[in-house]
Amino acid sequence: MTDLIDLLAVARLLSWDQQTMMPPAGTRHRADQMALVGRLAHEQLADPEVGRLLDELAPRADALDPDSDDATLIGLVRREHEKAVRVPSSLRAEMARAAAEGRPAWVKAKAESDFGSFLPVLERTVELKLRYIDCFPPHDEPYDVLLDDYERETSTAEVRTLFERLKPPLVELISRLREREVDDSFLHGDFSPERQRQLAYEIIDLFGHRPDSWRIDPTEHPFASGAGTDDVRITTNYHPDSLESLFSTMHEYGHGLYNHQLPARLERLPTGLSCSLGIHESQSRLWENLVGRSLPFWRFFYPRLQEAYPEQFGEIELERFYPAINRVQPSLIRIEADEVTYGMHVMLRFELEQDIVNGRVDLRELPQVWNQKMWDYLGVEVPDDAHGVLQDVHWSGGMIGYFSTYLLGTVMSVQIWEAAGRDLPDLEERVERGEFAALREWLGEHLHALGRKFAPQEALRQATGSTIAAEPYLAYLRAKYA
Amino acid sequence: MTDLIDLLAVARLLSWDQQTMMPPAGTRHRADQMALVGRLAHEQLADPEVGRLLDELAPRADALDPDSDDATLIGLVRREHEKAVRVPSSLRAEMARAAAEGRPAWVKAKAESDFGSFLPVLERTVELKLRYIDCFPPHDEPYDVLLDDYERETSTAEVRTLFERLKPPLVELISRLREREVDDSFLHGDFSPERQRQLAYEIIDLFGHRPDSWRIDPTEHPFASGAGTDDVRITTNYHPDSLESLFSTMHEYGHGLYNHQLPARLERLPTGLSCSLGIHESQSRLWENLVGRSLPFWRFFYPRLQEAYPEQFGEIELERFYPAINRVQPSLIRIEADEVTYGMHVMLRFELEQDIVNGRVDLRELPQVWNQKMWDYLGVEVPDDAHGVLQDVHWSGGMIGYFSTYLLGTVMSVQIWEAAGRDLPDLEERVERGEFAALREWLGEHLHALGRKFAPQEALRQATGSTIAAEPYLAYLRAKYA
Numbered sequence: 001m002t003d004l005i006d007l008l009a010v011a012r013l014l015s016w017d018q019q020t021m022m023p024p025a026g027t028r029h030r031a032d033q034m035a036l037v038g039r040l041a042h043e044q045l046a047d048p049e050v051g052r053l054l055d056e057l058a059p060r061a062d063a064l065d066p067d068s069d070d071a072t073l074i075g076l077v078r079r080e081h082e083k084a085v086r087v088p089s090s091l092r093a094e095m096a097r098a099a100a101e102g103r104p105a106w107v108k109a110k111a112e113s114d115f116g117s118f119l120p121v122l123e124r125t126v127e128l129k130l131r132y133i134d135c136f137p138p139h140d141e142p143y144d145v146l147l148d149d150y151e152r153e154t155s156t157a158e159v160r161t162l163f164e165r166l167k168p169p170l171v172e173l174i175s176r177l178r179e180r181e182v183d184d185s186f187l188h189g190d191f192s193p194e195r196q197r198q199l200a201y202e203i204i205d206l207f208g209h210r211p212d213s214w215r216i217d218p219t220e221h222p223f224a225s226g227a228g229t230d231d232v233r234i235t236t237n238y239h240p241d242s243l244e245s246l247f248s249t250m251h252e253y254g255h256g257l258y259n260h261q262l263p264a265r266l267e268r269l270p271t272g273l274s275c276s277l278g279i280h281e282s283q284s285r286l287w288e289n290l291v292g293r294s295l296p297f298w299r300f301f302y303p304r305l306q307e308a309y310p311e312q313f314g315e316i317e318l319e320r321f322y323p324a325i326n327r328v329q330p331s332l333i334r335i336e337a338d339e340v341t342y343g344m345h346v347m348l349r350f351e352l353e354q355d356i357v358n359g360r361v362d363l364r365e366l367p368q369v370w371n372q373k374m375w376d377y378l379g380v381e382v383p384d385d386a387h388g389v390l391q392d393v394h395w396s397g398g399m400i401g402y403f404s405t406y407l408l409g410t411v412m413s414v415q416i417w418e419a420a421g422r423d424l425p426d427l428e429e430r431v432e433r434g435e436f437a438a439l440r441e442w443l444g445e446h447l448h449a450l451g452r453k454f455a456p457q458e459a460l461r462q463a464t465g466s467t468i469a470a471e472p473y474l475a476y477l478r479a480k481y482a
Numbered sequence: 483m484t485d486l487i488d489l490l491a492v493a494r495l496l497s498w499d500q501q502t503m504m505p506p507a508g509t510r511h512r513a514d515q516m517a518l519v520g521r522l523a524h525e526q527l528a529d530p531e532v533g534r535l536l537d538e539l540a541p542r543a544d545a546l547d548p549d550s551d552d553a554t555l556i557g558l559v560r561r562e563h564e565k566a567v568r569v570p571s572s573l574r575a576e577m578a579r580a581a582a583e584g585r586p587a588w589v590k591a592k593a594e595s596d597f598g599s600f601l602p603v604l605e606r607t608v609e610l611k612l613r614y615i616d617c618f619p620p621h622d623e624p625y626d627v628l629l630d631d632y633e634r635e636t637s638t639a640e641v642r643t644l645f646e647r648l649k650p651p652l653v654e655l656i657s658r659l660r661e662r663e664v665d666d667s668f669l670h671g672d673f674s675p676e677r678q679r680q681l682a683y684e685i686i687d688l689f690g691h692r693p694d695s696w697r698i699d700p701t702e703h704p705f706a707s708g709a710g711t712d713d714v715r716i717t718t719n720y721h722p723d724s725l726e727s728l729f730s731t732m733h734e735y736g737h738g739l740y741n742h743q744l745p746a747r748l749e750r751l752p753t754g755l756s757c758s759l760g761i762h763e764s765q766s767r768l769w770e771n772l773v774g775r776s777l778p779f780w781r782f783f784y785p786r787l788q789e790a791y792p793e794q795f796g797e798i799e800l801e802r803f804y805p806a807i808n809r810v811q812p813s814l815i816r817i818e819a820d821e822v823t824y825g826m827h828v829m830l831r832f833e834l835e836q837d838i839v840n841g842r843v844d845l846r847e848l849p850q851v852w853n854q855k856m857w858d859y860l861g862v863e864v865p866d867d868a869h870g871v872l873q874d875v876h877w878s879g880g881m882i883g884y885f886s887t888y889l890l891g892t893v894m895s896v897q898i899w900e901a902a903g904r905d906l907p908d909l910e911e912r913v914e915r916g917e918f919a920a921l922r923e924w925l926g927e928h929l930h931a932l933g934r935k936f937a938p939q940e941a942l943r944q945a946t947g948s949t950i951a952a953e954p955y956l957a958y959l960r961a962k963y964a
Contacts, residue, residue, distance in 0.1 A: 002514070006514050007518070009511060009515055010496070010515050010519065013495075013496070013499060013515075014492070017495065021503065021697065022709075023695045023696055023697050023712070023714070023715075024694040024695075025693070025694040026695065026708075026709060026710055026712050026713025028710070028712065029491060029709050029711075029713050030710075030713070032484070032750070033488050033492050036485055036488045037492065040522065210507065211507070212505055212506040213505045213506075213507035213508065214505055215503070215505050227511050227515065228511030229511075230505070230507035231504060231507065231511050231512070232505070233505075
């Protein structure tokens with residue numbers, strides 16, 4: 001199993017390199033390399049020897065404490081092995097290759113706002129995903145198969161129920177808040193990318209990590225990756241006219257910290273990986289929103305920002321800055337959305353993806369359908385596909401079923417923040433003093449240390465005392481925007 | 483076999499990343515990842531299935547044109563398979579571990595100029611190399627086994643004969659040239675690294691390559707790598723007080739161009755790899771020395787350098803610059819040596835390595851033996867082991883038998899240059915006009931296109947009409963320094 005984990009790390013590095021360093025013409029080589037590493041990883045997991053070993057262990061496994069490292073490892077490997085053997089290596093390799101080839105095609109299509117050139121990539125991705133779904137026994141809904149790869153043991157119906165609980169209050173909040181006049185003009189201007197880069201490093205050093213183990217690189221679409229707990233790589237986009245990179249750095253810091261604090265005891269074991277995308281996102285949203293868009297944080301950090309950009313912020317009081325970075329305004333781009341409208345972007349994608357998988361939408365008409373939903377949910381008009389259906393990288397990389405985890409994570413982030421606050425009653429004061437060690441350690445001990453031993457809802461329950469719930473998130477938003 | 487080639491590309495990328503991008507704390511993960519990829523590559527080659535396939539193909543192979551793609555592929559794979567199966571995986575693993583542990587020990591020993599702390603590493607490396615040699619049937623000389631890994635089908639005796647032919651004329655040349663007064667003081671000064679970086683990119687663009695397929699990064703020791711013909715990565719060191727990066731960039735360009743122009747027809751086949759380290763070095767030395775230290779090149783490029791560094795070169799005429807970059811002066815460090823003294827550094831190592839492998843030298847006395855030879859061959863006194871026996875990384879990484887390829891390549895570079903000149907009679911005028919396409923294409927067509935189909939001397943014969951010879955190299959040096 002250590003070979004499998006090492007291969008997954010190599011695959012992450014190949015992907016990181018493709019997005020940050022690789023000369024563009026190298027794509028065709030990278031496609032071969034990623035297909036190979038993907039196939040080798042899959043062969044490790046699907047190896048009949050693994051099945052035999054699991055059968056051998058079964059009698060002894062029953063006697064173990066079900067929460068023990070050994071029992072959870074056996075359970076996880078059995079689950080992943082049984083999923084792996086259902087999917088032919090040839091299909092896995094095709095999926096890996098399509099992903100490697102799809103990304104640059106998306107970059108080009110997005111740059112030219114040309115959905116037509118992206119359509120064949122999308123058609124191929126959907127075709128592969130449908131073949132993938134067919135490898136599994138029928139679920140309640142075909143989309144369940146895709147969702148399970150990102151959010152283990154979480155059904156489409158459960159997510160739908162949660163989202164339906166969220167939607168009306170969010171719509172109500174948005175319609176109320178969109179009327180508010182908030183001046184955020186000073187957030188747009190001339191922000192030297194080199195200084196943004198310095199601030200990004202300053203922020204991850206302030207939030208904290210072990211030395212010599214992190215790096216930040218610029219990419220079109222920010223992400224977190226890395227080849228091990230001591231090789232953490234996050235990316236951001238230093239737009240010269242906005243400070244978006246600050247918040248995306250805090251977001252990716254949350255992902256990076258989770259990877260950084262995975263349990264050393266379970267290193268190079270499947271149970272030592274991160275739990276799920278939703279749990280991962282809870283960590284990024286916690287640092288981006290609960291810390292990074294909070295008043296206590298900016299009481300500490302705003303003087304530093306003023307010092308970095310005296311022309312832009314020298315005259316602006318914190319009392320004007322704080323509402324500006326929390327301005328609620330329906331907009332086009334998910335990753336730039338505020339905390340309140342963000343959920344609507346995710347729900348739109350969650351619904352569209354189900355329509356795609358269930359064949360209820362003609363892919364050629366996706367831009368129109370997208371634009372209509374944007375109008376219905378957020379009241380915004382999409383000017384072109386680059387600001388609409390082409391904005392996200394996910395589909396080009398074969399990731400269908402992924403988006404809902406963003407909102408699951410956002411909702412869970414509030415529950416986790418509140419649980420940390422119960423154990424650390426002076427949490428806000430610590431943030432205001434720029435002290436993050438206690439929060440980092442609390443997350444490490446209560447959540448990161450669980451690795452992938454448990455399904456996400458069980459992990460959340462162990463860390464916070466309850467499974468996912470809409471109410472804390474809604475209450476948090478209502479209080480913040482009261 | 484395509485898997486093997488893809489794995490080798492992934493291994494190169496892992497190593498490139500480690501030297502350019504990886505956060506230092508990631509070393510322990512990278513060691514696991516590289517060990518895994520190395521093991522998988524070896525398993526591919528040693529696979530009994532490969533042996534069975536070769537046996538099956540044998541009758542048909544005999545009917546093929548021996549120079550055909552198929553026949554050379556079968557021959558090469560048989561050769562590499564038979565070598566691979568002779569070496570137990572346990573020994574391979576021990577060698578990999580010793581190399582992984584040896585490098586940091588060398589870095590430390592060199593930094594502290596402490597041969598004593600490096601001695602156990604060297605003893606272990608030599609012991610492993612002797613066990614490695616024992617895996618093979620007796621050769622004329624044990625050192626042949628090691629040399630063959632770097633310079634296929636080239637014997638120690640052949641190299642010795644060549645080097646003995648070179649030594650007396652080089653010694654004579656050096657003693658004559660060392661007396662010459664050459665002012666190169668203006669080559670030392672304040673050279674902005676950012677401008678050096680721009681010049682490095684300008685040079686590789688001037689020499690020429692396909693778009694979007696190269697990158698240059700800074701490293702302590704320059705090298706060329708990359709993950710495929712359209713993913714070429716070279717490195718250099720922008721010392722702020724010298725222009726060494728210009729020449730090292732031209733050197734690595736030669737390596738990179740060879741990788742860039744390997745035959746598309748044989749891509750992802752063992753015969754599509756580069757021929758040997760010696761042939762590789764012939765390409766780097768050709769661009770660094772025959773082009774990059776030539777008067778025609780600087781007639782074209784010197785105005786550009788003056789423009790880039792007006793303070794340093796505005797007042798210096800080309801007639802003073804050209805002798806300065808070709809100054810001959812015996813010195814301590816191989817990688818900083820001029821064209822004339824370089825060979826002596828290599829011969830010293832070639833002789834010492836044979837003494838080591840044949841047990842003719844007590845490893846504890848290696849520094850004294852090294853220093854004595856440096857005095858005998860170059861008349862320089864070695865002040866400490868960091869500037870002597872500890873200067874090169876090779877032995878710490880298990881590379882014994884490698885050094886002679888540097889001089890073989892240097893000698894061959896002149897033969898290749900002259901062959902190109904016979905087909906392109908206006909080659910010097912082209913260089914003087916900054917036109918490199920014809921040279922690039924000649925190298926591609928006559929040498930790079932051969933890939934690894936033939937042993938290096940046969941490849942050289944096909945490209946130039948003759949095998950390696952001392953005379954063209956000596957004549958070139960005598961003419962240049964007349």
